[in-house]
Amino acid sequence: MQEEKILSDEEIEILQEIMNISFGKSAADLADVIDTHVVLSVPFIRIMQVPELPTYFREHVKEYKTISIVEQKFWGRFKGDALLVFSSGAGRELINMLQHDTRPGFESDPIDILERETLMEVGNILIGACVGKLAELLRDVVTYTPPMVVVERDYSNAVTESRYDPDNTAIVLKTDFCFDEGDVSGFLFLITSNDSVTWMKEALRLFIEQYE
């Protein structure tokens, strides 16, 4: 019901295709750094009231039990919150995949710091490239906060509604992924609010107009 009010079916389809292109770009950027192939899936758009977010989020990540999250806020005309959720143990798996890294001090860091840094670096690539491409396709430029990392937390209390305005409507862009090597999988959630909707509808119209 909310979906009909805020974005039309066609606008949701356009946004879905733009998310597909944007996450494809971030996967390619990551594959340049780590010798892996990120297996992509069809992105999904869902519009909901903010208080519904934690339940929706838990439903998607419950299979992992513990999760690591890289979070970055972004703002331009397109503004919101990017949450990159990794499966349990992903941080250490990513360290193994990055073992060819020769930065001074990298190997001597304690494992928990290394894990945090690795998740932050991978998260920064995936979120930055995806949000940046999405903004570019919608003719916007965004700025980011530094990434924040939560390592191996119980999935059930990882996200609460208190961080978002409960009166707002959330537009959630979700894509899931896994790596073809190594036991790493996860989700990228981009959460934007109805503050961006007026601009977004016009940006989507301009995007598809090129193809009319």
Added chain:
Amino acid sequence: MIRKILIVDDSPIARKMLKSCLPKDQGYEFFESGDGRDGFEKYKEITPDVTFMDLTMPIMTGYEAIEAIMGHDKNAVIIVVTADVQMKAIKRVMESGAYMVLKKPLKREDIQSALSRVKDTLQKV
């Protein structure tokens, strides 16, 4: 000569975007499909001159559909149109027999130059 074009992509918007990039004055006959399995069935039914194929699709992926089509018709001309531009993805589809890979979002000039290349190839056959 190109007459029949099959577009396989789960996104109706992506199919619309692709069609809009194709020349309107060439008398092409278009066929569309929303997943790899249906795309393969349509391929067998209509034998298109060119197939545009997405990779990330439900039911049957583009990778699987390319293998199925090439197994059925080794002369199939399949142009992959994808957001997945990782080197391993490109290598895999080219090894499966795809004709070429185009990156989303599409540009008219990319599509038109791809079709010119296909026409040259078909003339030589």
